[in-house]
Amino acid sequence: AQSVAQPEDQVNVAEGNPLTVKCTYSVSGNPYLFWYVQYPNRGLQFLLKYITGDNLVKGSYGFEAEFNKSQTSFHLKKPSALVSDSALYFCAVRDGTGGFKTIFGAGTRLFVKA
Amino acid sequence: EAQVTQNPRYLITVTGKKLTVTCSQNMNHEYMSWYRQDPGLGLRQIYYSMNVEVTDKGDVPEGYKVSRKEKRNFPLILESPSPNQTSLYFCASRGTGGNQPQHFGDGTRLSIL
Numbered sequence: 725a726q727s728v729a730q731p732e733d734q735v736n737v738a739e740g741n742p743l744t745v746k747c748t749y750s751v752s753g754n755p756y757l758f759w760y761v762q763y764p765n766r767g768l769q770f771l772l773k774y775i776t777g778d779n780l781v782k783g784s785y786g787f788e789a790e791f792n793k794s795q796t797s798f799h800l801k802k803p804s805a806l807v808s809d810s811a812l813y814f815c816a817v818r819d820g821t822g823g824f825k826t827i828f829g830a831g832t833r834l835f836v837k838a
Numbered sequence: 839e840a841q842v843t844q845n846p847r848y849l850i851t852v853t854g855k856k857l858t859v860t861c862s863q864n865m866n867h868e869y870m871s872w873y874r875q876d877p878g879l880g881l882r883q884i885y886y887s888m889n890v891e892v893t894d895k896g897d898v899p900e901g902y903k904v905s906r907k908e909k910r911n912f913p914l915i916l917e918s919p920s921p922n923q924t925s926l927y928f929c930a931s932r933g934t935g936g937n938q939p940q941h942f943g944d945g946t947r948l949s950i951l
Binding site for chain 2: 769818
C-alpha cells in the first residue's frame with residue numbers, strides 16, 4: 725500500500741539559515757513525487773516534482789528536493805530561508821503503475837523566524 | 839487565468855440538510871479529485887474522476903457523492919451531512935500523465951451543526 729510520512733509536525737529555522745523538511749514514502753513501482761505548499765486560507769500550490777534520473781530537483785521560490793532511492797526519501801530543502809517561506813508543506817506520492825490516487829503526508833509546518 | 843473555482847468558500851449548515859459544493863476548472867483537465875483536510879491527517883482523497891462519466895472512490899468516500907457530467911465541473915454532494923463531515927474541502931484537477939501536478943481550488947470550509 726502507498727504511504728507517505730512527514731516525521732516532523734513543525735520545523736523552526738532562523739531566516740538566512742538552510743532548511744530541510746523531511747519526507748519518506750512507500751509505493752509500488754517507480755514513484756511520482758511532489759511537494760506542495762499551503763498558505764493560510766489558500767489551496768495547495770505546486771512547488772516541485774521528482775523527475776526520473778535527477779537526484780536533485782529544483783522548483784519554485786528557490787526550493788529544491790533531494791531524491792534518495794535507497795532511503796525512499798524526498799526531502800525538501802532551501803539554502804537560505806525567508807520569513808515568507810513560513811507555511812504548511814505537503815509531500816505527495818502517486819504510484820508509477822498507472823494508478824490515479826495521490827497520497828499526501830500529514831504536512832509539516834515551517835516557521836521561519838526573523 | 840488557469841484556475842480551479844470552488845463555491846461556496848464557507849458554509850455553516852445543520853445535520854441532514856443536503857448540500858452541494860461546486861467545482862469548476864478551465865484548463866480542460868481530464869482528472870479531477872475531491873479531498874478533505876483535517877488537522878494531523880493531511881489531505882485524504884474522497885472521490886476522483888478520470889473523465890466525463892468516469893468516477894471512483896478514494897480513501898474516505900462514505901457519506902459523499904459526486905458526478906461528472908461535463909469535463910469542467912465536478913460537484914461534491916452531501917446527501918445527509920453529519921457533524922463528522924465538518925472539514926476543509928479541496929477540489930483539484932490535473933492533466934494526463936502520471937507526473938502532472940495537481941491544481942487546487944482555494945477550499946471550502948464546511949461546518950455541520
